[in-house]
Each structure stands twice: as structure tokens, then as C-alpha cells.
Amino acid sequence: MRISELSQLSGVSTASIKYYVRAGLLHEGARQGYNHTEYDTSHQERLRLIRVLLDEGGLTIAKAQTVLAAVDAPDAxxxxxxxxxxxxxxxxxxxxxxxxxxxxxxxxxxxxxxxxxxxxxxxxxxxxxxxxxxxxxxxxxxxxxxxxxxxxxxxxxxxxxxxxxxxxxxxxxxxxxxxxxxxxxxxxxxxxxxxxxxxxxxxxx
Structure with missing residues (x-):
């Protein structure tokens, strides 16, 4: 799916999605050519988790990075x-x-x-x-x-x-x-x- 569709399905703005990728909270999509990046359901699920941490948990971006790094660490x-x-x-x-x-x-x-x-x-x-x-x-x-x-x-x-x-x-x-x-x-x-x-x-x- 394109970023616009991901935004619509997740309720997260495209600007926020791009920011989360730059901040390392969200994994990058698959490049399909110039100015075309594809996302999948794993990005939807990750965005839900990010919003829980930021909106419901009250975490800062830095704290959310720490938590998600632990989630992603295979040996944790x-x-x-x-x-x-x-x-x-x-x-x-x-x-x-x-x-x-x-x-x-x-x-x-x-x-x-x-x-x-x-x-x-x-x-x-x-x-x-x-x-x-x-x-x-x-x-x-x-x-x-x-x-x-x-x-x-x-x-x-x-x-x-x-x-x-x-x-x-x-x-x-x-x-x-x-x-x-x-x-x-x-x-x-x-x-x-x-x-x-x-x-x-x-x-x-």
C-alpha cells in the first residue's frame, strides 16, 4: 500500500509516518522506484503500538525509541x-x-x-x-x-x-x-x- 493508504487505515498523518521512520520508531517501506514506497500490514501494527506508547502511555519519542529497541532486539x-x-x-x-x-x-x-x-x-x-x-x-x-x-x-x-x-x-x-x-x-x-x-x-x- 502507498503511504496515503497507510495513513488512512492507521489514522496517522503522512507527515507523522515519515517522522517515525526518520526517528527509527517505524521500519522503512520497500522502495519500488522514484518517489514510490510500499508499506504493508506490519507497518499498520507498528503504528498502533507507537500511538499506544505516545498517546496512552505518555512516553516521549526518546523513551518510545528505547522501548521499541528492546522489542526489536532478538536476544531481549x-x-x-x-x-x-x-x-x-x-x-x-x-x-x-x-x-x-x-x-x-x-x-x-x-x-x-x-x-x-x-x-x-x-x-x-x-x-x-x-x-x-x-x-x-x-x-x-x-x-x-x-x-x-x-x-x-x-x-x-x-x-x-x-x-x-x-x-x-x-x-x-x-x-x-x-x-x-x-x-x-x-x-x-x-x-x-x-x-x-x-x-x-x-x-x-
Whole structure:
């Protein structure tokens, strides 16, 4: 297909497609002569992945390059790809306090989780605990075990969904997409569930 058709099918402008190729996010099409380049369904699929990373995941071009380089690396394991995707997601640069980091690590240890050094999730949760401390709401730390148990159940489902995919490229894409979109899905479901329980409590009054 020509670039105009690829643009129409993918919803990505021709200018953006050309930019993604120059930036190394999208592989080049096949040259068929002067000013004629052919694209195929692999370009469509890659554009979907690029838009998920940029639009839904909030990644910069540089971060997306890093994630996609891991996806394309034939010797990169799925664990490595997941870790690259997790580290690429936007997060606060404010360092977490040692006590908060220790508390999160203790919650992980209690569940016998294998946690690699530098896992981005440790800092993300620890930063939340620091905010609770600053707000004088350390009573909310009692929610951490319930949050950890819920995360454990979700993570099991995530990994269970990855296993059936046989080809490496499809599995790698699923890992990246799940990492980028999973947090948003959980946020939405949590809000729905909160609304449910608030209304149920109100009905009892």
C-alpha cells in the first residue's frame, strides 16, 4: 500500500509516518522506484503500538525509541522488555525517602515477590507513602497490604494472558501494550468499584 493508504487505515498523518521512520520508531517501506514506497500490514501494527506508547502511555519519542529497541532486539527476554517498558513510563523525579522504600520492600518480601534492583514500582509506591506522610495521613498506610494483594492478583492475570501468545513479536507487543494501558484500566475500574461501594453504604443510611 502507498503511504496515503497507510495513513488512512492507521489514522496517522503522512507527515507523522515519515517522522517515525526518520526517528527509527517505524521500519522503512520497500522502495519500488522514484518517489514510490510500499508499506504493508506490519507497518499498520507498528503504528498502533507507537500511538499506544505516545498517546496512552505518555512516553516521549526518546523513551518510545528505547522501548521499541528492546522489542526489536532478538536476544531481549520478555522480562527485559517489561522492565524497559516500566522504566519508560512517566513518573515523578522526586526521590523517595528511605523509610518509605523500606516499607514497600517489606510488603514485597512478605509476599515472596522477586524484585529486580531498580524496579520503578518501588519508587512509585514509596513516593505515594511520602505524600501521605506529608499530609499527616499515615493511617492510610493500613491500605498497603490490600493494595499489594490486589496487585498480585492483577499481575497473575497479566502474565497468564501473555503465556498463550506463541510468536515472540506478538508476545513482546502484548507486554508493552499491557504495561502502557494496564494502569489506566485499573484506575478506571477502581473508580467504578469505589462508586459502587459508596452508593451501597449510602443506601444503608
Amino acid at each position: 527476554s520478555l522480562v527485559e522488555i517489561m522492565e524497559v517498558a516500566q522504566r519508560a513510563l512517566p513518573m515523578s523525579r522526586q526521590p523517595a525517602s528511605p523509610w518509605a522504600v523500606a516499607l514497600v520492600k517489606e510488603a514485597c518480601s512478605q509476599r515472596d515477590w522477586i524484585v529486580e534492583e531498580g524496579n520503578a514500582g518501588i519508587m512509585m509506591v514509596a513516593q505515594v507513602l511520602d505524600v501521605l506522610h506529608d499530609l499527616g495521613r499515615l493511617d492510610l498506610l493500613s491500605l498497603l497490604p490490600a493494595y499489594a494483594d490486589a496487585a498480585d492478583a492483577v499481575a497473575r492475570a497479566d502474565v497468564g494472558a501473555i503465556t498463550p501468545v506463541k510468536d515472540r513479536a506478538g508476545t513482546a507487543n502484548m507486554v508493552v501494550v499491557g504495561t502502557a494501558l494496564g494502569d489506566r484500566a485499573l484506575q478506571g475500574l477502581r473508580r467504578i468499584a469505589q462508586g459502587n461501594y459508596v452508593r451501597r453504604e449510602a443506601a444503608k443510611a
